[in-house]
Amino acid sequence: MSFFPRRILLATDGSREAGLAARAAAELAGKTGSALHLVYVLPTALHPPYPHFFQRERLESEMGKLREEARGFLERQRERLEAEGANVEEAHLREGRADEEIVRLAEEIGAGLIVVGSRGLTGLRRALMGSVSDSVVRHAHCPVLVVREDGG
Structure with missing residues (x-):
């Protein structure tokens, strides 16, 4: 049994932090021989309930x-x-x-590691909204690597 995951799930949203997470995931996958899965989640908040046919169409x-x-x-x-x-x-x-x-897909594919970028929300905004990375860490069945931009 190997300590290294056979599958790594990289969650991306196109942000700078997600780009840093992608580099980390690519390096980890390359060095451990792990297969890399990539996921982007389109928010369902874009699905407001329109009652009229024209609006739904x-x-x-x-x-x-x-x-x-x-x-x-x-x-x-x-x-x-891949490059x-x-x-x-x-x-x-x-x-x-x-x-x-992200958590659901990680379970479906049997991911041994999830890699996400941190948005770095702070203060009131984080208290009200939370963050995707925080929630993934709390609910994932496997280890989660949260990649942050170096503040130094």
């Missing part, structure tokens, strides 16, 4: 465009990671609450 059209953009984003992320030497086994597009979908 328009919303579905917009969501279709957002899904296509998200798939393109994931593909670009995959290409970057850094990581073996990207699969890129996943999910919809919902980011923290819940």
